[in-house]
Amino acid sequence: MEQSRGAYHRTPFFIVFVLLLLKLVLLRYFFFAGVEITRLAADALAVLVLLSILELVTPARIKGPVYWGCNLIFSLLLFSSTLYFAHFNSVPTYTALNELHQVTGIQSSIQSTIRWIDFIYFADILVLALLWVVNRAKGVRVPGRRPVWKIGVALVLVLSLSGSATFIQLGKSITNELVQAENLGFLDYQVAAALKAREENLTIQNGNIKDTISRVNQLQLTYPYHSPERAITGESPKYFGAARGKNVIIVQMEAFQNFPIHLKVGGQEVTPVLNRLAAEGMYFPNVFQQIGQGNTSDAEFISNTSIYPTGTVAMSTGYGDRILPSLPSLLRKYNYETNTFHVNEASFWNRIKLYPALGFDRYYDKPAYNNDHFNEFGASDEELYRLGVDKLSAVSQSGRPFYGQFVTVSSHFPFKVPEDRVRITVPDSMKGTQLGDYIQAVNYADYAVGTLIDSLKAKGLWDQTMLVLYGDHFGLQSKDNDPAVVSQQLGIKYDPRINRFNIPLLIHLPGENKGIVIDQVGGQLDIMPTVANLLGISLKEENFTAFGHDLLNVDKNIVGMRYYLPTGSFFNNEIVFVPGQGFEDGTAVSLKTRQPVSDLAPYKEDYEYILKLMNLSDEYVKLLPKR
Template identity: 55%
Template sequence: MERTMKQRTALFCGVFLLLLLKLMLLRLFLFNEVEWGRVLTDVFSLLVLMSLLELLIPMKARHVAYWVFNLIISIILFASAVYNVYFGSIPTYTALSGLGQVHQVRSSISTLIEPEHFIFFIDVLVMAIFWIVNRFRQKRTKSSEMTFTQYSFRGRRRISAWKLSMLGLLILGVVISGLYIRKGWGIENELVRAEHMGFINYQVTAILKSNQEKRELAEGSLQDTINEIKELQESYPYRDVDQIGKEPKYFGAGKGKNLIIVQMESLQNFPIHQSLNNQVLTPVMNQLADDGLYFPYIYQQIGQGNTSDAEFLSNTSIYPLGSVAMSTGFGGKELPSLPKLLKKLGYVSNTFHVNEVTFWDRIKMYPALGFDHYYDKPNYTNDHFNSFGPSDEELYRVGIEKLKQVQQDNKPFYAQFITVSSHSPFTVPEEFSKIEIPTELVGTQLGNYLDSVNYSDYALGKLIDSLKQNGLWENTVLMVYGDHQGINSKDTDSSLITSYLGVPYHDQVSRFNIPLIIHIPGLTEGKRIEQVGGQVDMMPTIANIMGISLREEQFTALGQDLLNIEKNAIGMRYYLPSGSFFNNEVMFVPGNGFDDGTAVSLKTLKPVKDISPYREDYEYILRLMKLSDEYVKRLPNRAP
């Protein structure tokens, strides 16, 4: 019996040390270093899991249980490391809701995996080999198998002592972990919070914060939240003082006209007006920008839902939570939206996407947003452009056919196109490629990206040609914007972009910078509008152009009309930690809080030393995003 107790202790300690090493490896992947003082957080949180497991599993099953436990933890840590490569954030348990989408974007995910990520599974592989070899060895005698069932009263006492020691370790781990959680509770920056608390405690905190938010929601009402949003926004001087009391600029410039919004996959702003070896990268969008309204300082604000979150943002002007894709979490809500506002004016709203409508639960989101029809994968001929299937040209071909039918019914339409031809890994089939990529860039992320952006621009030109041929162009407002970043700084050195395109590039500011371009029929002169904004501002801006007064409609928008403000601040989270924001001057990212945060100039892309002028924006954004979360959670549920 004494021997079996030693074996049990050795097994517990061995697995504990193995998993602790893996948690330290994760720290290295996430934070690029391992601070030994913070490893203690992992020690005590792991003690909680291990002692709890030891108390719950039968003695006979402990070897299998530990093997399975080790495998599960390894998979979670592996996935978290890969997840961080793309998102730059720490996943919580809520990210599991997106596992069903993995097979749809497997070609993109595979490019994120590095060989060193598989270190998490080395021991699992060794154990599997050992188990296979052991199967061929002589089976143990029945007497040895009965070791744990034929123990004496003295053995029972030793087992009880073992369980008491595990109970003690469990209590110790819970108490110490609780202190670490309490100490880091108020840190808004998720990366810093996870580093201080450790990965396991960070997951526990996510659960506790979620429960706390549910209790807070039960104490107020939707109207209370709306009133607080209005009061907060009125305290922040957005409006152009010269326009107060006057009709907003560009109000109704597109009134009564059709509206087409094109959400371009992975489109960043830096390729606009640029050339590669004397080949213009985006000639179509360049012309649109020159003739229409071009906003070069717009920044992505998506959360876990990526592209689907961008669709949600541009139609609702509500911040995504970051903890769940908005289509998944709020597709069952009565969402105030652009399609619903246009429906009051007699518009028919259609949305087009070549993927399956179940992808990111769009099957719930589209009805919630008020779209009359959606056209997904079965409506298109698959020309095998990429892993999603049909090309942008095919997307637009079907779209024009459907819009012509609406035109024949003498009804105005709103159509949103969600493109995918420039989706990572940005591989363009040779027969679709329109430019020649320099030999040294062939096969690189940058080379593939520029090739795909150029093709998407070409396809957009085909859409415009079709609108002109069918008599729709002069009666259609066209808005084009990027859904999120394309270039991953971990795969592309920013100096390459500067070298080949001659533009300065910052790994965060430039990465999150997306274009917004609006073509308005009859506009006699194009205008470059350098007002800083985000995707939350797109809906109020286009509503103003379409002649819709959000104030008269009593519509609660978390963003602003970019054509009629002189100051702005927009929040961002998930790809940046909570508390991050862009204002007219800088991108700000907090540390433990505001005082140890950092700022980068949007114009010079250089660090800003004095951050004191931005405290008001920091506090405003934290409050605004919290109210946005309360607002969308308190919206009534949609009838089945």
């Protein structure tokens, strides 16, 4: 009897070990579309570390509930991580999981990603709970631990810790987060992320921002942004001051990819308003998103600061307590009043701190608008623009120029437009699909931009205002949209990386009616320097550190991307590059032909440059003083 009880005593350890390991196998299947048996050693060692600690510190009388609770928490963690990966296509770290409370703000978006198979993580929970209840009813008691068992568990702990440490050390040099997570396993990946953050923070503690700025400037001088001819002649920047003293409105369009521009579906223009703006102003068709964990809020951060997101935390959450060099702060020196408009609560993604940090004088969030119940956020883009133009008109009447930022949400995932607001009919083959819903959503968003323009004209502001519009990030979810199907449905060649991350940028100058296409490759980092040039503001003379460049005055460009693509990914004038474990096993696709590029050698310097530049950007933002 005593022997059987001893065996029972050890049973939870082995059962939970097997269950947790099986769940990590399932996670690997969801994340990496398959399971390599050789990778499971890292998962097994990490689980052994966790359970050995529990076994050694847990009193025998509560061991059953503790193991059951551990299994439940672990299941919730993996379930949440699977939903996160499905929505963002990135392996979440502990910093991303800290932001799970933001889910309530995009509840319908998250619900749309849940599949019935995701609940398989909890399949064993009910069975274990029932077994525990039965055993309690029978009066089964677990005897005290035998010394030999405790010694064995301690030895397992030491060996598994040593093995996990070896895996983490071997994976330390991998910059591609997805490859690193696959090599290390989910649990050790969290440890590696924490260790990396600790090393970076220790470096920052001894850092000097002036030294960092100097190294940023020196590094950027090594990249040929300007042709030798331009560098030699030192010609004045093109379009410098073309909108000097004018009002500025920047519209950040939710989930707006570039492919709908000039697209027709069923003979109907998807974006007639933006098409007209492109025909009358500046259109930049080769601009790409660069957001990190903060998604839409990161886009606001990037476009106003020209600083890379760190990728490890939403910039509003991690750096909303800093004094951020930014476009609003810069424009204050030129007597601009700066306002930002968003129909959601300012607490969402910590904008309540981000907006003051960016230097906005005022923000108008959810309580300021009439709720016309467009979607889960409440007010529609039309209502957003109505209130915004009224407030900006009052600023203009006071005699001051204004900068107004609008953050739209009517084209937010899952792209459901109320039936009475639908303005375009999609073909039957698209009805009920995410692609069809997306076309209707961006069409409505385009229509709403038209109401903004009409309101500006009615208030006498159109001829005194520079209008800038850009997309914050992709819309179509990769798991729900086969590129071949999208290509066939729309009559375009849809590349899962190039088209997915390609966003529009349009700029309309007062009094201009002749369009120009700027083919230069760029990113959201480049918006602020481009706008500053048009306003006649020299960032060099202002001693402003920007990691992007004026797209009207560069001959070659490179923009890095992380998070939705692994660190080290970049777009330059020729390709999009995505690393493997490093550069040599990376892949590249031509931006022009959409075909794979086999010879990577010419781009190694670009890869090394962008890694250095992004690291310096991280160092710079972490050294900014707190407010």
